[in-house]
Amino acid sequence: MRIFSFEKLIAWQKSRELAMLIFAETKKFPKDELFGLTSQMRRCSVSIASNLAEGSGRNSMKDKARFSEIAYSSSLELLNQVILCRDFEYLDENQSILIREKITEVNMLIDGLYKSQISNIE
Template sequence: MKQFSFEKLIVWQKSKKLAVNIYKVTKKFPNEERFGLMSQMRRSSISISSNIAEGSGRNSGKDKARFTEIAFASLMELVNQLIIAYDLEFITKSQYEETRIDIEEIGRMLNALRKSQLNL
């Protein structure tokens, strides 16, 4: 089976893993959050890897970088939602800290990817 270029990117692999983790963590949220914070966190987490993938299909470095910027913005949205989920005691301190570490790493990788795309 053919592997697409974005699938080879470690930042895509890590962001996909983050989305899977967010789905697992939010599974335990209260039912009343089904269409609230749970849904928002899931959408923003999926948006990160999706925008990396979509940007890989663009021709110019500038276009690729724009989708990487959108992925980063979704990552920042997820940070905000994660903080709120922790403040509301929907997630544990260890879940919060482990996810923050993953987010910080992905953020650094997205910034590096964007810089390299602008130099194409």
């Protein structure tokens, strides 16, 4: 079985773990949030990993970097949603801290990837 380049990226691996965590936590949300925050947070978490994967298939470093920017932005959007979920008491303090730490880790990895990509733009 072929392993694609994005599968080797630690940023992608960690963003995949983050998406799995978000799916697990949002299963516990109120049913009336199914088409609100639950859906939004799930799409957002999937978007992080998806943009890293899509960017890896681009030919130019400029394009790769753009998709890393989009992934980073999606992670910030997810962080905002986690903060709101804490405000609404959908997440307890320990859950929100855990998710926030995972988002921070993913952000640092994406930032490093982005800096590497833009340093290689001609």
